[in-house]
Amino acid sequence: MAMVSLSGAFRKRVLMVYLTAGDPYVDSWVIETLSEHGVDIFEFGIPTARPKYDGLTIKASYRRAIESGVTLEKSFQFIEGFRLRHKVVLTYFEYARSIGLERLMSYALNAGAEGVLLPDLLIDYSEDADVYVRLCKQYGFEPIFFITSSFPYKLISEVARLNPAFIYMGLMASTGTLLPITISRNISIIKSLINNTPLLTGFAISEPKQVLECIRAGADGVVIGSAIIRLISGGGEKQHIKEELRNYISSIKEALEAPV
Amino acid sequence: MNILPSHWYNIVPDLPKPLPPPRDPEDDYIFSRIELLPKLFPSELLDQEFTAERYIQIPGEVLDAYRRIGRPTPLVRAVNLERLLNTPARIYFKREDLSPTGSHKINTALAQAYYAKKEGVQMLTTETSAGQWGSALACACAMFDIRCLVFMTRSSYIRKPYRRILMKLYGADVVPSPSDRTEIGRRLLMENQEHPGSLGIAISEAVETCMKDGSAKYAVGSVMNFVLLHQTVIGLETMRQLEEIGEIPDVMIGCVGGGSNFSGFIFPFIGNRLKDGDFKNTEFIAVESKASPKMTEGSYIYEHGDTAGYLPMLKMYTVGRSYVPPPIHAAGLRYHAAAPILSLLIKEGLVKAVAYTQEEVLEAARVFARVEGIVPAPETAHAVKQAIVEAEHCRRRNLKKTIILCFSGHGLLDLSVFEEYGTY
Numbered sequence: 205m206a207m208v209s210l211s212g213a214f215r216k217r218v219l220m221v222y223l224t225a226g227d228p229y230v231d232s233w234v235i236e237t238l239s240e241h242g243v244d245i246f247e248f249g250i251p252t253a254r255p256k257y258d259g260l261t262i263k264a265s266y267r268r269a270i271e272s273g274v275t276l277e278k279s280f281q282f283i284e285g286f287r288l289r290h291k292v293v294l295t296y297f298e299y300a301r302s303i304g305l306e307r308l309m310s311y312a313l314n315a316g317a318e319g320v321l322l323p324d325l326l327i328d329y330s331e332d333a334d335v336y337v338r339l340c341k342q343y344g345f346e347p348i349f350f351i352t353s354s355f356p357y358k359l360i361s362e363v364a365r366l367n368p369a370f371i372y373m374g375l376m377a378s379t380g381t382l383l384p385i386t387i388s389r390n391i392s393i394i395k396s397l398i399n400n401t402p403l404l405t406g407f408a409i410s411e412p413k414q415v416l417e418c419i420r421a422g423a424d425g426v427v428i429g430s431a432i433i434r435l436i437s438g439g440g441e442k443q444h445i446k447e448e449l450r451n452y453i454s455s456i457k458e459a460l461e462a463p464v
Numbered sequence: 465m466n467i468l469p470s471h472w473y474n475i476v477p478d479l480p481k482p483l484p485p486p487r488d489p490e491d492d493y494i495f496s497r498i499e500l501l502p503k504l505f506p507s508e509l510l511d512q513e514f515t516a517e518r519y520i521q522i523p524g525e526v527l528d529a530y531r532r533i534g535r536p537t538p539l540v541r542a543v544n545l546e547r548l549l550n551t552p553a554r555i556y557f558k559r560e561d562l563s564p565t566g567s568h569k570i571n572t573a574l575a576q577a578y579y580a581k582k583e584g585v586q587m588l589t590t591e592t593s594a595g596q597w598g599s600a601l602a603c604a605c606a607m608f609d610i611r612c613l614v615f616m617t618r619s620s621y622i623r624k625p626y627r628r629i630l631m632k633l634y635g636a637d638v639v640p641s642p643s644d645r646t647e648i649g650r651r652l653l654m655e656n657q658e659h660p661g662s663l664g665i666a667i668s669e670a671v672e673t674c675m676k677d678g679s680a681k682y683a684v685g686s687v688m689n690f691v692l693l694h695q696t697v698i699g700l701e702t703m704r705q706l707e708e709i710g711e712i713p714d715v716m717i718g719c720v721g722g723g724s725n726f727s728g729f730i731f732p733f734i735g736n737r738l739k740d741g742d743f744k745n746t747e748f749i750a751v752e753s754k755a756s757p758k759m760t761e762g763s764y765i766y767e768h769g770d771t772a773g774y775l776p777m778l779k780m781y782t783v784g785r786s787y788v789p790p791p792i793h794a795a796g797l798r799y800h801a802a803a804p805i806l807s808l809l810i811k812e813g814l815v816k817a818v819a820y821t822q823e824e825v826l827e828a829a830r831v832f833a834r835v836e837g838i839v840p841a842p843e844t845a846h847a848v849k850q851a852i853v854e855a856e857h858c859r860r861r862n863l864k865k866t867i868i869l870c871f872s873g874h875g876l877l878d879l880s881v882f883e884e885y886g887t888y
């Protein structure tokens with residue numbers, strides 16, 4: 205179990221890493237290496253055949269997991285298998301609803317996760333946001349909300365008042381897909397609407413200079429997914445990949461902790 | 465008062481719900497349409513597509529170009545029409561027909577040509593049907609000195625020689641679509657040498673050209689957020705003009721192809737309602753053609769903007785990208801979908817949609833031309849028809865409503881329509 209609450213992780217800047225639960229490339233040594241070198245929160249995706257907001261890298265990762273026979277239960281067993289500082293579960297609400305949100309929450313709790321992130325909740329199912337918040341309370345989770353730069357100001361301020369562990373801002377239209385968007389402007393606008401609510405920013409972040417840009421604009425941390433999946437699925441010796449992961453994470457951490 | 469605004473208005477931060485993001489088809493693991501976007505559009509336009517900013521400064525060069533093509537455009541009271549209809553309502557129309565190419569399309573064409581030029585793009589490609597959009601882009605490309613390639617639906621290419629000539633006069637390269645210049649074009653031509661084409665196919669051809677030619681980018685005439693953004697110059701001007709004469713609109717009307725003129729016209733007003741509670745009693749009415757009834761009969765789903773599916777899917781009211789509407793003269797209204805932002809406002813009940821047949825609207829156009837002296841474009845005739853319906857309703861109920869319509873373009877290059885229909 206975690207020693208501090210999820211929101212407590214934000215006493216310093218946070219690095220969250222996305223991995224698909226059950227992707228054959230996500231070996232235990234991968235997770236251990238990432239954890240040892242300072243990844244603060246692990247975000248585990250439950251494989252789905254309908255990855256709405258994912259780019260090619262994460263879609264491929266989902267597909268590998270499904271093709272290797274990972275089911276809902278197995279993906280939670282996978283998540284349960286790791287003792288980490290913080291774990292959260294990511295799945296689309298569309299899927300959560302089909303299996304039952306409450307069932308998903310109880311699986312998440314049993315697997316030692318501290319929260320459930322549903323990226324399409326406020327976009328396609330805003331009328332179900334209340335149910336989500338109530339179930340979070342019931343299961344002892346702090347809520348987490350996913351937003352984008354195309355969210356109404358009012359809604360952003362409203363969800364900030366629900367005391368989420370953090371708000372996750374998707375910077376691009378889909379994961380891992382870089383578009384020429386001025387992220388610093390969008391982040392600082394969003395940050396001005398949410399007071400002190402921790403803000404994590406992600407989608408297509410791969411380089412330290414992007415991390416700096418996010419932090420300088422007011423983000424409290426970053427999320428990296430596709431870049432790490434590319435690194436572990438690109439082939440090569442385990443020892444070599446380990447080394448690469450270590451170097452990569454330290455370069456990101458260095459940018460993250462730079463004074464602004 | 466300065467009527468021409470210094471900023472465009474982005475309604476996205478004020479919408480009642482989050483705008484659903486563009487998406488890739490879930491079952492395609494090889495080709496990402498979203499990844500393709502930077503190859504298609506200049507960076508600054510994509511940045512505008514996803515900006516969280518409410519007001520976006522209009523670049524000086526674009527403002528200057530706006531002035532040179534005749535902005536601000538006048539807001540005129542249709543006194544003769546009021547008298548003819550014997551209505552207590554007051555009818556105003558915003559004259560977007562007064563641009564060099566005769567429609568509102570120039571408002572975004574100038575912006576898109578400017579940003580493309582600034583980024584060193586050599587050529588803009590696009591689609592057009594009746595030629596309103598194509599000629600606006602050709603004009604803007606001429607003004608910003610950049611090459612222009614227009615895929616014009618074959619049926620219009622043959623039937624609408626004047627806008628084709630106009631585009632060529634501006635120096636654009638105009639080809640009938642489907643053409644042999646693209647894969648999708650060649651495939652369709654194989655099936656049918658005389659293929660009449662459609663906007664969806666022409667878009668696919670323009671996009672495919674950019675996928676293969678790194679120095680070309682794609683210019684889009686409607687639907688995308690940034691196009692609607694540029695068109696807000698219409699509504700922002702209208703708002704100031706109404707303020708000057710002390711009018712508050714009761715009804716605002718516009719025609720919808722992809723939704724750009726209507727959205728640009730109403731967004732500043734709807735935005736004020738959502739933000740500050742102004743214009744609470746204003747009704748916003750979108751008028752479409754019964755030939756392509758996406759708003760009144762379509763579904764609110766994710767669909768591609770083009771026939772081939774080269775573009776990402778957007779959540780919008782649509783009759784489906786493979787729907788082939790019957791050929792109507794208001795070719796600009798034959799598009800299969802309504803812009804995502806406009807669709808969201810319809811879904812949320814802030815905008816009402818109605819549809820008319822070609823015969824009904826051409827008759828309205830004739831009536832309007834007879835009394836006001838200005839011939840509406842067949843697209844614009846849809847808005848005129850609804851304005852007349854509203855004004856007649858006011859006569860029956862003795863209501864002194866203020867009706868404002870977006871007069872998106874003139875029909876001087878569509879005159880054959882009236883002859884064909886015998887609507888003199």
Ligand SMILES: Cc1ncc(COP(=O)(O)O)c(C=O)c1O
Binds near residue numbers: 597
């Ligand atoms: C005069 C005129 N009005 C309206 C339209 C419809 O387009 P939109 O709905 O994007 O304004 C067109 C499109 O070609 C047009 O030429």
